[in-house]
Amino acid sequence: NAGVTQTPKFQVLKTGQSMTLQCAQDMNHEYMSWYRQDPGMGLRLIHYSVGAGITDQGEVPNGYNVSRSTTEDFPLRLLSAAPSQTSVYFCASRKMGSYNSPLHFGNGTRLTVT
Amino acid sequence: SQKIEQNSEALNIQEGKTATLTCNYTNYSPAYLQWYRQDPGRGPVFLLLIRENEKEKRKERLKVTFDTTLKQSLFHITASQPADSATYLCAPNTGNQFYFGTGTSLTVIP
Numbered sequence: 203n204a205g206v207t208q209t210p211k212f213q214v215l216k217t218g219q220s221m222t223l224q225c226a227q228d229m230n231h232e233y234m235s236w237y238r239q240d241p242g243m244g245l246r247l248i249h250y251s252v253g254a255g256i257t258d259q260g261e262v263p264n265g266y267n268v269s270r271s272t273t274e275d276f277p278l279r280l281l282s283a284a285p286s287q288t289s290v291y292f293c294a295s296r297k298m299g300s301y302n303s304p305l306h307f308g309n310g311t312r313l314t315v316t
Numbered sequence: 317s318q319k320i321e322q323n324s325e326a327l328n329i330q331e332g333k334t335a336t337l338t339c340n341y342t343n344y345s346p347a348y349l350q351w352y353r354q355d356p357g358r359g360p361v362f363l364l365l366i367r368e369n370e371k372e373k374r375k376e377r378l379k380v381t382f383d384t385t386l387k388q389s390l391f392h393i394t395a396s397q398p399a400d401s402a403t404y405l406c407a408p409n410t411g412n413q414f415y416f417g418t419g420t421s422l423t424v425i426p
Contacts, residue, residue, distance in 0.1 A: 206359070233412065235414065237416075242418060243418065244320075244405070244416050244417055244418035244419060245360070245405065245416040247413055247414065247415065250412060250413065252412055258412075260413060261413075261415075292359050292360075294359070294414075301347065301348055301367070302348070302365050304350060304352075304362035304365065305350075305352075305360070305362065305407075305414060306362075307359030307360050307361070308359050309357070309358050309359050310357075310358075310359055
């Protein structure tokens with residue numbers, strides 16, 4: 203079982219460039235989410251999805267788009283990167299329907315915007 | 317909006333002692349609270365979950381308490397080992413939006 207796979211591991215962008223962070227899970231989890239982690243700020247929820255075709259905003263959604271066309275994949279798009287989006291991004295998934303189902307995290311994508 | 321606070325300072329303890337980490341939350345009433353461990357360069361890994369109607373939960377050397385009156389959870393690691401050195405995150409939650417504290421960095425000194 204691969205669990206949650208994020209690609210790429212590292213990325214450097216120039217201001218204004220666009221890119222997509224990939225996230226895939228092989229556990230058939232309905233719930234998927236994206237977080238960003240910054241020093242002193244902890245993990246902040248960007249967007250989440252409770253199933254294919256359904257997405258919703260978290261705490262810090264501005265500047266990011268998501269879509270969920272399959273159960274397995276939940277890509278995060280930066281349409282016009284800004285230096286404030288320099289961060290480590292984590293994707294997480296969980297099985298729904300049980301309160302005690304934990305989040306399973308990928309190992310992150312470290313993004314630098316210059 | 318909800319606020320989650322963990323020990324703001326890093327915690328250093330001697331091997332063999334008990335480490336106690338604190339998680340305080342305000343402005344909401346979570347149905348359950350989770351604790352995660354995060355190692356450098358890695359994603360968080362789930363450790364324990366405690367529900368609002370449970371006072372205490374144990375798993376091997378780990379113990380978690382949940383006081384809904386004080387709006388606080390304590391996370392204890394007994395007989396600590398250098399391998400326990402990591403950042404520990406609490407996540408008091410309800411519904412589909414999972415919020416995390418900023419984490420406490422623990423170093424166990426041999």
